[in-house]
Amino acid sequence: MEQPPRLVATDLDGTLLRSDRSISARTAEVVNRIIAAGGQVVLVTGRPIRWMAHVYDHLGIQVPAICANGAVVYDPIEDTVLRADPLAPELLAEVARRLRAEVPDVRFAVEILDGREMRHEIGYPTHQYELPETLRVIDAPEELLSAPAVKLLARAGVQDPDAFVQVVAGALEGLAEATHSSRSGLVEISASGVTKAAGLAWFCTRHGITADEAVAFGDMPNDVPMLTWAGRSIAVANAHPDVLRIADEVTLTNEEDGVAAYLEKFFPAA
CATH class of the missing domain: 3.30.1240.10 (Hypothetical Protein, Haloacid Dehalogenase-like Hydrolase; Chain: A; domain 2)
Incomplete structure (x- = not known):
């Protein structure tokens, strides 16, 4: 991936968030630079909607979220669920x-x-x-x-x-x-069929973005479908062995701002 990705999809806990569930200023700044440059950032998490407010507080910006491991696509600006795939x-x-x-x-x-x-x-x-x-x-x-x-x-x-x-x-x-x-x-x-990959693919189709234009970050087995789907998959160094095994690249740990460190290559500070 020589060009900057059109879309960045990232897991939260253990990946974008540090162990105290905070987001560093460095990471927040990179996310904001991506949005300012016209890119998309999507939070793809096992978390429910009700656990997202403090994430947005730390980021300082509201970006779309795919929650519940792909079952919910959420627009935080309108506080609206765009798509839901529940178990009946x-x-x-x-x-x-x-x-x-x-x-x-x-x-x-x-x-x-x-x-x-x-x-x-x-x-x-x-x-x-x-x-x-x-x-x-x-x-x-x-x-x-x-x-x-x-x-x-x-x-x-x-x-x-x-x-x-x-x-x-x-x-x-x-x-x-x-x-x-x-x-x-x-x-x-x-x-059946509901995964982080399925939720992300639906979102990307809606926005005219292909898999090869996306980079995804993760750390745990629930991230594997998304990492496999994306054009480039990045594991944080603290990731589960199943994730390290299939990732295209490995960045620093979540405690070391691994997501930000990787993205700064494409979206450097001014």
């Missing part, structure tokens, strides 16, 4: 049935209302950054699975994430997508 209630019920048979102690949560609210079972550990008004505990399994969900989350105590995702994927083969983006044993389940 009947599909959620079948996924839950299969996983309860395979992993009896599994606990579920669902991202509903395009990711603006989470519902979860008793015993499901919630994130410390969740706001009480966005959470709802559900006693009855049938109520938990009664609304379309852009993501189903599964936990079963302490698990090796790579091993657990294989168990889940095997149980759901042909029915839904299973991936992970953390080292905590959390598996993220989406409707």
Whole structure:
């Protein structure tokens, strides 16, 4: 990729964000330079919409986001969902049935209302950054699975994430997508065909951008489809082995502003 990319797609946690979930001034400045030069920046994340506000605060600019591992395409300026690919209630019920048979102690949560609210079972550990008004505990399994969900989350105590995702994927083969983006044993389940690559491809088609005009950054297995799709794929040095294996190049770690360091070659400071 000799010319500057027309579109930069980047994961957030572990990639653009540092471990304290902040974005450095250096990184924010590069993103703003890309936009000023007429380029596109898209945030492609497993995060729900409700976790995006502080990212925009750090960037100082609102750019489109593909959330929930590709299930939601979000316009933050208008606070509008441009596209959503949820799991239907009947599909959620079948996924839950299969996983309860395979992993009896599994606990579920669902991202509903395009990711603006989470519902979860008793015993499901919630994130410390969740706001009480966005959470709802559900006693009855049938109520938990009664609304379309852009993501189903599964936990079963302490698990090796790579091993657990294989168990889940095997149980759901042909029915839904299973991936992970953390080292905590959390598996993220989406409707069949819904990946970061699918969400990004839809966005690029809408804007007349081809895969070879895009560069993508990531660090975890849920980034692999996007990295494979993009014309050039860049792993941060702290990435999961699966990501390091398929990336075209490796940049510095997220703590060392690896995304900014790579992009400064194309978008240098004045």
